Amino acid sequence: MNPLRARVRRPGRLAAEASALLIAVVVAFPLYWMVLSAFKPAGEIESSEPRPWTLAPSLDSFRHVFGQQEFGRYFLNSLLVAGCVVIASALIAFLAATAVTRFRFRLRTTLLIMFLVAQMVPVEALTIPLFFLMRDAGQLNTLGSLILPHIAFSLPFAIWMLRGFVKAVPEALEEAAYIDGASRARFLWQILFPLVLPGLVATSVFSFISAWNDFLFAKSFIISDTSQSTLPMALLVFYKPDDPDWGGVMAASTVMTIPVLVFFVLVQRRLVSGLGGAVKD
Amino acid sequence: MSRVNDHAEPADTEGGRVAGASAEFDPVEAGGASAGAGAAGSDAVGTGARASETRAGTGAAAGAAPAPAARPPHGSRPAHAPASGPGNVAAAEAAPAGGVREGSVAAPARQGGGSTGRPPGKEARGRRSGRARVRRGASGASPLVSGGWTPWLYLAPALVVLGGLLVYPIYQLGLISFFQYTQAQVSGGEPTTFEGFGNYAELFGDPQFWQVLLATVLFATACVVSTLAVGCALAVLLTRVRALPRLALMLAALGAWATPAVTGSTVWLFLFDPDFGPVNRMLGLGDHSWTYGRLSAFFLVLLEVVWCSFPFVMVTVYAGIRAVPGEVLEAASLDGASQWRIWRSVLAPMLRPILVVVTIQSIIWDFKVFTQIYVMTNGGGIAGQNLVLNVYAYQQAFASSQYGLGSAIGVVMLLILLAVTLVYLRLLRRQGEEL
Amino acid sequence: MKLSVRFAGLTALAALLATACAPQTSSNSSSDKDEKTGTLRVWLFQEVGNAPKEKVVDSVVAGFEKAHKGTKVDVEYIPVDTRAQRVKAAFNDPASAPDVMEYGNTDTAGHVKDGGLLDVTKEFGDWSEAKDTDPTARQSVTVDGKLYGAPFYVGVRALYYRTDVFEELGLSVPKTMDELASAAREIRAAKPELYGLVVGGAYTYGAMPFVWANGGEIASGKGGSYASGIDSPEARKGIKAYTSLFGDDNCPAAKCAGMGGNDTISAFAAGKAGMAIGGDFSHTAVEAGKVKGKYAVVPLPGVKSGSIAPAFAGGNNIGVLKSTSHRTLAVELMEQLASKKTQSELFEAMGFLPTFTDVRQQVARQEPFVKPFVRTLSAGTKFVPASPAWAQIDSSLVLPTMFQEVISGKKDVTKASEDAAKKMNAAFGSAG
Structure with a gap:
């Protein structure tokens, strides 16, 4: 069924497959090493003869990580931030994407261009004004100061990507719904929303990642209330440039990476097709 | 669609x-x-x-x-x-x-x-x-009603959020860049003074800025080129292998993609650690420090950036290739065209729209690299040798309290990316793309 | 070109909207409130081997909470390297600022200028223990005749060396800077797994004694008009002496150029160096390391035999933030954290040299290891320019950048010091 594959000669294909496997190993190696180091006992991590396996896996590094500070709490904080961002941006983007794909109104093209341009804005450059904005809004030191900007920053891309999904729902369906006497709101939430849901999930990956990974905002906005800290900040506590606690860093990294991985694996099908849609539009 | x-x-x-x-x-x-x-x-x-x-x-x-x-x-x-x-x-x-x-x-x-x-x-x-005839200007939107206020109602939350948290800060950023705005002004110790283009003059007169700008452009270019090359090559490779190797490579790539920038950075640092890292051991480099030399530090960061961003290119281009009708490729290969020839003469032109998008996306991402440089070179490297614009702006603003100067750098960056965006829009238009 | 026309229109609209109105400032006035209950936030520095410090502080806090019903003290240890950003952020947003914080004495002028610290002249005068405060330490909390905190400890650096290594190689303790360098190279040559004298490109206060010993100054001047002296011939000699220690024959640049003070101490404590320049406050970390019992401390030698290189009169203070809403409680907590009792406990726990002359003498009698530090102190110390610009020069890494540029061969001493002097003068000029 793969046209390319059918005609590839055998030795060539074997070579291709061998190199694919080899590359897969290389690409996966950093992750493997991360997990491995997280499970290595203390003495083995900082050894001048690093081994690609361990005979005595231990949870010491994890215990250390969760014992130090309130790592569990930071984990929940991160989850809360990412969760709020995902839900809020998905809902807002869904409405906006519906507006720009299923209605015709003045400034529509202009708005679309704005959404596109908004994706280009270097978030980091806005840290300065956002800091003052959050201060004036009394949001510094709260998770709100992380949630709000991330909603804003993930919206343009989410809208852009969702457009394809909303467009894909045939207009006939909409017409039929109205003929059946459905209100606009009913169509929106009970017909369109479920149909676009897969796309929403794919879109969410990006907002989830941007919120989950955030390092700069957490560093700049969470000033003194450590109970509001998030994972990337906690991770860097173990990473002291002078004397990094590699075991702790790797264990914390593992803990931080796993939710994203799980999320990715769950939505990867939607993601790939969604990307196809977003990218081609 | x-x-x-x-x-x-x-x-x-x-x-x-x-x-x-x-x-x-x-x-x-x-x-x-x-x-x-x-x-x-x-x-x-x-x-x-x-x-x-x-x-x-x-x-x-x-x-x-x-x-x-x-x-x-x-x-x-x-x-x-x-x-x-x-x-x-x-x-x-x-x-x-x-x-x-x-x-x-x-x-x-x-x-x-x-x-x-x-x-x-x-x-x-x-x-x-x-078909139902498309009304002029609707350009592909629903042929349904024009909607009156409804679209604006739907757009309202997005516009409020974007207006308050994106447009307004950008406006503030521009504003601050025209003021003498250091710690004393922020805390209210001294009045803010309008400087006009003073911050910009200072910036453009500083050789370090030009050096950082050059480094940023070169580094971003290197990242984009490498990412695209690796991503496209692997996408083609994916189409040529059976399910199992494909599964392996896809999973590995998804893993790299999913890794947060902070963890990716620390993991790569650890891999290349002079004392405990496996890479030096494998290559027999002794305790060679990768972060000391300017180029080798940039190279290390580049590896990490390519590692975590090629999957996007690979998956997208792969999706594009799969959409190319088999007959075309079959015909090409029956004619005895080499893989490179097929890519250049058949696939690349067909995938051009996709390639444009991933290229622009990569430019934007790589130009804005912050976390990797900040973490891996410990805030800009020895004597600031690995600074890129983003980190430079952050250091100026938050380490040296030169908020006005930092904002000016931010504005410069914004303008550069805006220029890239305009090129992008023109390309889209030239292809007859609709919005 | 319809798109670009629309886009141009938008930009014009945005430009129109951008009417000139100045960005806002925070009204960082002192809080009127003086609550007697609630939570007090305290920021202290995270030291190498912080646990003993935490223990002492915890007992102070416990006593304080017991004495004041309904109060809770929330202590956070912040990393020293990035303290500037945290502190600035706190000044920018009084709502999230701590009530009490530890700060380096080099930051006093800058913090006061930023309007962050509370004037405690009166309270300090009323405090019974204050009269025994060492005048130098007192000076370090004073700006324009007003006091902005209580001295916490004195930090002064001296030379740590490995007695076992020196004995094995038949080396004698260096008496001059030249001897120091040659001893370092001998150690490295004989034991390539060790750094001779571990130095750091970002270790400003380890490097400055070399400049001072050669007669150089960071800056000269008084009050508002400082001028950088880092590009004087004497200072250059010192920079050269320090940077020549980076090399494969002592401390390879690839490793050492990026190190800061804490890194060098960690390396020494881990037994990876023959010598290090460390402070009294590093004592505990070294004791807790592999080299326990195998090292000794002497004052860092100067240029001439028998002289002592002028050390940096470092140290930290405890201050109350202007924005506190618990003024009375915060001042009291400050006094308890900086009290004689706490200081002598901290000395035992961390090796922090007390700021009270009587307490210092008392501990010096008990603990011989303090001697070289006290000797260094009495031989004369130097301080950074008492200008608010210093905080900016410090946080924008002017001096570390200069050292690193020389070490990595990007610039020669002349050029690097010239550039650094320019940056410093610009900062002095703008910050007044």
């Missing part, structure tokens, strides 16, 4: 790609398959479904295609096409329109609508003539 569906009746879609039903792990096919199983029509999202449309519809499209599809780059006409029969030529021509980028299916309709003044004869062609 809705257009594709309008033409590709559900029957079409089902008839097209059954491949998705195979049990192997293949995101693209799976995407197509599961989407196909969804409610009628919503499946056009899946690339597989789109490909099917092209294939199933080739007959119909072939007749319709030549005029609108003549737009794609000249390279898209494979040199050997004549030999492979008229059907394949048609498919090759039709694909960019109907298969790879369905936007251009829609484009002719809009053009037909009169907005670009194309010969009117082209609009009333084939199936298109049977």
Whole structure:
């Protein structure tokens, strides 16, 4: 069924497959090493003869990580931030994407261009004004100061990507719904929303990642209330440039990476097709 | 996108790609398959479904295609096409329109609508003539009501959020860049003074700024080129291997993609750690420090950036290749074209829209790299040798309290990216892309 | 070109909207409130081997909470390297600022200028223990005759060396800077797994004694008009002496150029160096390391035999933030954290040299290891320019950048010191 594959000669294909496997190993190696180091006992991590396996896996590094500070709490904080961002941006983007794909109104093209341009804005450059904005809004030191900007920053891309999904729902369906006497709101939430849901999930990956990974905002906005800290900040506590606690860093990294991985694996099908849609539009 | 569906009746879609039903792990096919199983029509999202449309519809499209599809780059006409029969030529021509980028299916309709003044004869062609006529300016939006205030109601939350947290801060950023704004002003110890272009003058007069700008551009270019090269090469490789290696490579790539920037940075640092890292051990480099030299530090960061960003390119381009009708490639290879030749003369031109998007996306991402540089070179490297604009702006603002100067750097960065965006928009337009 | 026309229109609209109105400032006035209950936030520095410090602080806090019903003290240890950003952020947003914080004495002028610290002249005068405060330490909390905190400890650096290594190689304790360098190279040559004298490109206060010993100055001047002296011939000699220690024959640049003070101490404590320049406050970390019982401390030698290189009179203070809403409680907590009792406990726990002359003498009698530090102190110390610009020069890494540029061969001493002097003068000029 793969046209390319059918005609590839055998030795060539074997070579291709061998190199694919080899590359897969290389690409996966950093992750493997991360997990491995997280499970290595203390003495083995900082050894001048690093081994690609361990005979005595231990949870010491994890215990250390969760014992130090309130790592569990930071984990929940991160989850809360990412969760709020995902839900809020998905809902807002869904409405906006519906507006720009299923209605015709003045400034529509202009708005679309704005959404596109908004994706280009270097978030980091806005840290300065956002800091003052959050201060004036009394949001510094709260998770709100992380949630709000991330909603804003993930919206343009989410809208852009969702457009394809909303467009894909045939207009006939909409017409039929109205003929059946459905209100606009009913169509929106009970017909369109479920149909676009897969796309929403794919879109969410990006907002989830941007919120989950955030390092700069957490560093700049969470000033003194450590109970509001998030994972990337906690991770860097173990990473002291002078004397990094590699075991702790790797264990914390593992803990931080796993939710994203799980999320990715769950939505990867939607993601790939969604990307196809977003990218081609 | 809705257009594709309008033409590709559900029957079409089902008839097209059954491949998705195979049990192997293949995101693209799976995407197509599961989407196909969804409610009628919503499946056009899946690339597989789109490909099917092209294939199933080739007959119909072939007749319709030549005029609108003549737009794609000249390279898209494979040199050997004549030999492979008229059907394949048609498919090759039709694909960019109907298969790879369905936007251009829609484009002719809009053009037909009169907005670009194309010969009117082209609009009333084939199936298109049977459709509800698109109103001018709607450019592919629903032919439904114009909606009055409803779209604005739907847009309101997005506009409020974007206005408050994106537009307003940008405005503030610009404003601060014109002021003498250091710690004393922020805490209210001294009045803010309007400096005009003072901060910019200071910035442009500072050799370090130019050095950082140059480093940023070169570094971003290197990242983009490497990411694209690796991503495209692996996408092609993916199409040539069986399920198991493909599964392995896909999973590995997804893993790299999913890794947060902070953890990615620390893990790569650890891999290349002079004392405890496995890489130096494997390469027999002793305790060579990778972060000491300027180039080697940049190289290390580049490796990490490419590692975590090539999967996006690979998956997207792979999805694009899968959408290219098999006949085209078959024909090309029957003619004995080499892989490189096929890529250059057949795939690349067809995938051009996708390539443009991933290139622009990569430029934007790589130009803005912050976390990797900040973490891996410990805030900009020895004597600031590894600073890029983003980190430089952050250091100026938050470490040295030169908020005005930092904002000016931010504005410069914003303008550069805006220029890239404009190029992007022009490219989109040239391709007759609709928005 | 319809798109670009629209886009141009938008930009014009945005430009129109951008009417000139100045960005806001925070009204960082002192809080009127003086609550007697609630939570007090305290920021202290995270030291190498912080646990003993935490223990002492915890007992102070426990006593304080017991004495004041309904109060809770929330202590956070912040990393020293990035303290500037945290502190600035706190000044920018009084709502999230701590009530009490530890700060380096080099930051006093800058913090006061930023309007962050509370004037405690009166309270300090009323405090019974204050009269025994060492005048130098007192000076370090004073700006324009007003006091902005209580001295916490005195930090002064001296030379740590490995007695076992010196004995094995038959080396004698260096008496001049030249001897120091040659001893370092001998150690490295004989034991390539060790750094001779571990130095750091970002270790400003380890490097400055070399400049001072050669007669150089960071800056000269008084009050508002400082001028950088880092590009004087004497200072250059010192920079050269320090940077020549980076090399494969002592401390390879690839490793050492990026190190800061804490890194060098960690390396020494881990037994990876023959010598290090460390402070009294590093004592605990070294004791807790592999080299326990195998090292000794002497004052860092100067240029001439028998002289002592002028050390940097470092140290930290405890201050109350202007924005506190618990003024009385915060001042009291400050006094308890900086009290004689706490200081002598901290000395035992961390090796922090007390700021009270009587307490210092008392501990010096008990603990011989303090001697070289006290000797260094009495031989004369130097301080950074008492200008608010210093905080900016410090946080924008002017001096570390200069050292690193020389070490990595990007610039020669002349050029690097010239550039650094320019940056410093610009800062002095703008910050007054």
